Amino acid sequence: MSARFRFLLAVSLISVTSVVLAQDIPANMPRRKAGLWEMQTTGMGGRQQTMKLCLDADTDQAMYKMGTQMSGQKCSKFNIDVKGNSVVSDAVCKVDGPNGPMSITSHSETQFDGDSSYHTEGHVSYDPAPAGMGQMAVSSxxxxxxxCAAGQKPGDMIMSNGQTMNIKDMHP
Structure with missing residues (x-):
């Protein structure tokens, strides 16, 4: 996996699914139904990206654990508040950007509709701003x-460009 791709994926995870990156995952965190998930994200450059993820309970937990490792190493602040099916998170994280260290500050609000859908609205600030883009609104x-489709295994993620990888194979 290229360094640029890893960077963009890390930024996407922090920007859109900061819920996954909480250091202490609340016991009342909403759970997602096992099977194939389609996720549409708008934010980076205003373009909509669609990806699919084959998910089971173990993969959901592995994603939380991966996020815990990332947040523990990279985030100086991580707050998460769960009230029913609503999750609000705030984070301040440092990542290795293409031009050196970068601080990412994010706020997101996710509303779950049972275990079969969710919607996230967020705002992300970057310092220094990559490619002159210091702030971004994100929705997912x-x-x-x-x-899951025949032949897919839990963790298989199909990116919008058709590339397939398994999220369990990623290391923070």
């Missing part, structure tokens, strides 16, 4: 679309 919608 995820929905369960059915069982």
């Amino acid at each position: 919608t995820g929905r369960w679309v059915g069982p």
Whole structure:
């Protein structure tokens, strides 16, 4: 996996799914239904990106654990508040950007509709600003679309460009 791709994926994870990166995952965190999830994200450059993820309970937990490792190493602040099906998170994290260290400050609010869909609205600030983009509004919608396809295993993620990888193989 290229360094640029790893950087963009890390920024996407922090920007959109900071819920996953909480250091202490609340016991009342909403759970996602096992199967194939389609996630649409708008933010980076205003373009919409769509990816699919084959998910089971173990993969959901592995993503939380991966996020815990990332946040513990990279984030100086991580607050998460769960009230029913609503999750609000705030983070200040440092990542290795293409031109050196970068601080990312994010705020996101996620509303779950049971275990089969969610919608996130967020705001992200970057310092220094990569490519002159210091702030970005981000929205993400995820929905369960059915069982994973034949031949897919939990953790398989199909990116919008058709590239497939398994999120369990990633190391923070």
